[in-house]
Amino acid sequence: MDVLQIAVVIGLLLLIVKPLGTYIYHVFSNEPNKTDRIFHPVEKFIFWLTGLKNRSEMSWKRYALSLLLTNAVLTVIGFTILRIQKWLPLNPNGIDNMGTTLSFNTIISFMTNTNLQHYSGETGLSYFSQMIVIMMMMFTSAATGIVVAIAFIRGITKKGGTLGNFFTDFVKAHTRLLIPLAIVVTLVLVGLKVPQTLDSTIQAQTITGETQQIAIGPVASLESIKHLGTNGGGFFGVNSSHPFENPNPLTNVIEILSMWAIPASLTYTFGRFAKNQKQGWIVFSVMSILFVAFLSLVYISESNGNPVLNSVGADVSQGSMEGKETRFGIAQSALFTTVTTSATTGSVNNMHDTLTPLGGLVPMSLMMLNVVFGGDGVGLVNMLMYAILAVFLAGLMVGRTPEFLGRKIEPHDMKLIAIAILAHPLIILGPTAISFLTNLGSGAITNPGFHGISQVLYEYTSSAANNGSGFEGLADNTPFWNIMTGVVMFLGRYVSIIALLGVAGSLSHKKWVPETIGTFRTDNKLFAGVLLGTVILIGALTFLPVLVLGPIAEYLTLG
DSSP: OHHHHHHHHHHHHHHHHHHHHHHHHHHHSOOOOTTHHHHHHHHHHHHHHHTOOOOOOOOHHHHHHHHHHHHHHHHHHHHHHHHHGGGSSSOTTOOOOOOHHHHHHHHHHHHTTOOOOSSOHHHHOOHHIIIIIIIHHHHHHHHHHHHHHHHHHHHHHSSSSOOOOHHHHHHHIIIIIIHHHHHHHHHHHHHTTOOOOOOOOEEEEOTTSOEEEEOOOSHHHHHHHHHHTTOOOOSSTTGGGSTTTSOSHHHHHHHHHHHHHHHHHHHHHHHHHHTOHHHHHHHHHHHHHHHHHHHHHHHHHHHTOOHHHHHTTOOOTTOOOTTBOTTTHHHHHHHHHHHHHHTTOOOOSBOGGGSOHHHHHHHHHHHHHOOSSOSTTHHHHHHHHHHHHHHHHHHHHHTSOOEETTEEOOHHHHHHHHHHHHHHHHHHHHHHHHHHHSHHHHTTOOSOHHHHHHHHHHHHHHHHTTOOOOOTTSOOOSHHHHHHHHHHHHHHHHHHHHHHHHHHHHHHTSOOOOOOTTOOOSSSHHHHHHHHHHHHHHHHHHHHHHHIIIIIHHHHHHO
16 A cells, blocks of 8 residues: 555656646747747736846856846845844734844755755744745745756757846746746645634633644745745744644645656756757656665665664554654655655655664765755756766766767866765765864754764755755754854855856857767666766765764664
8 A cells, every 4th residue: 555655646746747847848948839928928027127128148157147146135135034024014923033143044044945944933933034035035946946957958958158048037937837836736735724824823722721822824825835946944843744734645745746846847848958858768767766766765664663662572563653644654754755855855744853774864865966856956957967977987988078968078067067066075074074073063962873973964964955854853053053054055055056057058168069870878778877877876985984874873783
């Protein structure tokens, strides 16, 4: 039954990939299509209102600069609102202003599509902040990731040296993709009893006669973009394990598909831009192989139960249910855990800190690889980065200048890719070591031994991968952790974006090289194997030693 549940959800995703991927292609191909009659008047008004009359094609540097400046302006606005939310409207529960370092962490977190939360949403934010800051950034950060992917795809598939216009792409990502999908998902969730209201907390009387305040709010609208935008920040502190955010197995499946749909469908969009659909399916297949392997590991680990409870003879017939909701069980919890960390969403319907050692290894490993579907846009770009690396390595082995989609890969391109690849482990492992060497960092660790190492490692891995989930045993709402993770989230987002836009800009200027009998094809099973091997090899060489110190050592000790 568990396997059938998982298979049905995966089957539903496969039905979504082609039509949604085709639609995304039509949105960003800049070719006339039927949707123009609906959306063009709205976009025309937005461009008039913002003064964006000249929307010419941009070089990669101008595209990147426009992206960074737009994100910076939104960050300043959001930070200001969090610091003065006490005096702003829609605050029926009288929530105070957010502290300085926590505001810094929160605003960086949501602008980078990480949504790491060192606060509890229902007590830390007013309705105004939830809607104007958090939801606004859930849309804009997701749109940023999507347009980066589109710009990168254009750079490696078209001629001309330009990547499109950032502002045109950014608006279209909202008007034609995220907002319409969010409206549909919101209405479905409301129909399934997810709250959507601006009323203050509900006062209820418990069976013992005590008075209880039950938090509510505009939950459904936040839930929709939270998952569609691979954001993950919950309206409530316990995220999608809260019955108001995720009341039943049906809403659980909807949330899984929502956060999985766009990252998966972008592989099909890539194939359409490349005018070779096999290219897209190869990328999708490699992502899927890795996904199924990790899903199998976490499902089997959690189904076998907690080794400690097993050793004392406790009943583990239902598996390791510690930290999980009975309404979801092992299958839906394992699937949610795998999807949320492969799609770098960060939403959780169970406590990752209570996963078995090998179960906890899975979300950490997925975030370390950061290419198994990934967040909206950036996951595809990261996998294409590995594809270019795989072509380069294959070219070196046969003594031929490597080519990818008809463009020669040269040392300049590989230097930028090396920066993106090396930055990821550096901003995970460096801060992890610093945190153990300082009292300010180590004082937040609530578990001794190997699990304490996993807590810290997970926090920085989640931050660097712009995921946002956490091993919640870490006492992380301190100035040290707010600032450290804020810096890691910032670097994890923008270093790779700038480097990979640079690669796209470089490749877009190169002449197309005709395919010959000696060309290493990138649309067949052989390349899928090479790409899969490259991802696993780089990931193992980079992160296996630290994983041995954390979850693997914990497993060996308990086992």
